[in-house]
Amino acid sequence: MLFQQAAIKRFDQGLAELIDNLTAGTTIDEKAEILAPALTDLRALRAYSGKYWQISEPVNGVLKSRVRSRSLWDSELKTPPDLALRLAADPGKPIFYDTRGPLNEPLRAMATRAELPGGKAPVVFMAAEDRSPVDRDIRNFVTATALAFLLLGVGMVAAVVIQVRVGLTPLFALRHEVAYVRRGKRERIEGAYPTELKPLADELNALMAHNQEVVERQRTHVGNLAHALKTPLSVMLAESQAQPGPLAEVVTRQSEAMRQQVDHHLRRARAAARTQGSGERxxxxxxxxxxxxxxxxxxxxxxxxxxxxxxxxxxxxxxxxxxxxxxxxxxxxxxxxxxxxxxxxxxxxxxxxxxxxxxxxxxxxxxxxxxxxxxxxxxxxxxxxxxxxxxxxxxxxxxxxxxxxxxxxxxxxxxxxxxxxxxxxx
CATH class of the missing domain: 3.30.565.10 (Histidine kinase-like ATPase, C-terminal domain)
Structure with a gap:
């Protein structure tokens, strides 16, 4: 956008110089005819060259061509319908606008209103030039800039990806080590890690060791409980069998039920403890x-x-x-x-x-x-x-x-x- 504005501004300066030359050299003869100066720009002399000028007079709000460059040949510069009124509202202020030339080429035009010595009415000086080269330069600049930014963006993304992959490689390795421990392939984290990650690896190993210790303690408690319960039950069964009778039958039946209950719940407790272990396979x-x-x-x-x-x-x-x-x-x-x-x-x-x-x-x-x-x-x-x-x-x-x-x-x-x-x- 800034490049486009700068290019159009330079283009407008060239039109303003042409208008200044026209204004400075235009005179009125004894017959009240407008005489344009002999300009040195050869493009204004070649038909449909893309550079044009025209001197007009406003008549009832409409601009009537009086003198024009040879490059216009038998054509006139196209103007906005309200151009004469806008110039009259602010005399001396140049007005820039876009229009079409004799060959329908895009033109950048400038118009300004001035008073000529000896003239009875103001005149309007207009200059126009084919803006296709400027538009082409703007497109080329935008394309090159977009491509440069695209390559820069791709390069930055690639650099970030590479930095993340390389910088976080030890972290990815640590994740795999933890997964191996969980799946039972390893008992602890054994890799060599940078100073920043080594405390984390040590803490994970300490946590796993603590969990294993808790599991082993649970197993010991379960075994102790099994021995503590089974011994009295065995004594009760032995005594009931040694003294048959209705009470002995009740004691035997209930003791067997208690033994089954103890075996069932102890088995379940051992299984739950083992599932919290280090992932044996x-x-x-x-x-x-x-x-x-x-x-x-x-x-x-x-x-x-x-x-x-x-x-x-x-x-x-x-x-x-x-x-x-x-x-x-x-x-x-x-x-x-x-x-x-x-x-x-x-x-x-x-x-x-x-x-x-x-x-x-x-x-x-x-x-x-x-x-x-x-x-x-x-x-x-x-x-x-x-x-x-x-x-x-x-x-x-x-x-x-x-x-x-x-x-x-x-x-x-x-x-x-x-x-x-x-x-x-x-």
Whole structure:
């Protein structure tokens, strides 16, 4: 905008010089004819050259051409309709305006009103010049400036991106280290960091060590509580069995119920404590292989065959004992109720989740029975051995890890136990 104003101002100065030359050299002869001076600018002599001048007289508010440059040939300068009135309102003040030339080229024009010695009426001096070169220079300047600013902006953005990427590289590395610890790949942050970040890394390591200490303390308390409760219960059961009778039966039954309650809640407390640990991971394939061999030997008289499949690089984000309890309860339950076949499949749901499904070819359960089977202590068949806590233990432990348990109809015809559990990266 400033460049455009400056260019137009210089252009207007050239028009003003031409008007001054016309005003200074124009005279009136004895016949009251206007005589224009002989100007030295050759463009004013060449037809349609782009530089024009004209001397007019206002007649009834309309400008009538009296003398014009040879470059106009048989044309006249186009003027705004109110130009004569505007000049009359402020004599001596130049008026600049844009118009069109004989070849319809854009013109920049100037008009001023003056009195000539010996003249009976004022005259209007007008000069105009093709402004296409100026407009072209303005466009070129705007284009070059816009391109320069664009390149400058791109360069600044690139510089900021590079500075952020290079300057924050240690912070990104620290984030990855924390993620590795959370996923169980590392036990602590071990990278070398700048002076500004080293205190943060040390504090994170201290926080993880403190959390691990709290977890270990919780485990110790849970174990102490288990011993403290189980010993009196064992004494009560032994005494009740040694002295049979109605009271002994009540004591035995309630003591067994208390033992089941203690086992259930202690197991849940241990699982909750373990899930707050440092992110230990367990190979799913190793656990399934161990369980399959064990259960096939236990149920060899029944001829149970366990078909399992799991990728070697699939890991459970948790302790091995918990996965043994989760998968072991489900597979033992399937082996107990199947006819002869148990199928175990694993599937990766997302980078953070895995699915473990255990199916059997047994009688299965109705939707109502599936809902009841998860309830603590529920036994759908009182003739079968067991406490009725198997599926409930799986449900409680899975939820402690942020997972879930679902019972469905198996494709083999029996029951399908579907577990969604946290997954650790390989």
């Amino acid at each position: 367990t190979s799913v394939a190793d656990v399934l292989d161990e369980l399959s061999r064990t259960l096939e030997r236990i149920f060899q008289d029944k001829g149970v065959t366990i078909d399992w499949d799991a990728e070697d690089d699939l890991y459970f984000l948790g302790e091995r004992q918990d996965l043994l309890e989760l998968a072991g309860n489900a597979m033992e339950n399937a082996s107990k109720w199947c006819k002869s076949r148990v199928r175990v499949r694993t599937e990766v749901i997302s980078p953070e989740r895995l699915r473990l499904s255990v199916e059997d070819d047994g009688p299965g359960l109705t939707p109502e029975e599936r809902e009841a089977a998860i309830q603590r202590g529920a036994r759908l068949d009182e003739s079968a051995p067991g406490s009725g806590l198997g599926l409930n233990i799986i449900d409680e432990l899975a939820r402690a890890y942020g997972g879930s348990l679902t019972l469905a109809q198996a494709r083999l015809g029996g029951l399908a136990v579907i577990l969604e559990l946290p997954r650790a990266e390989a």
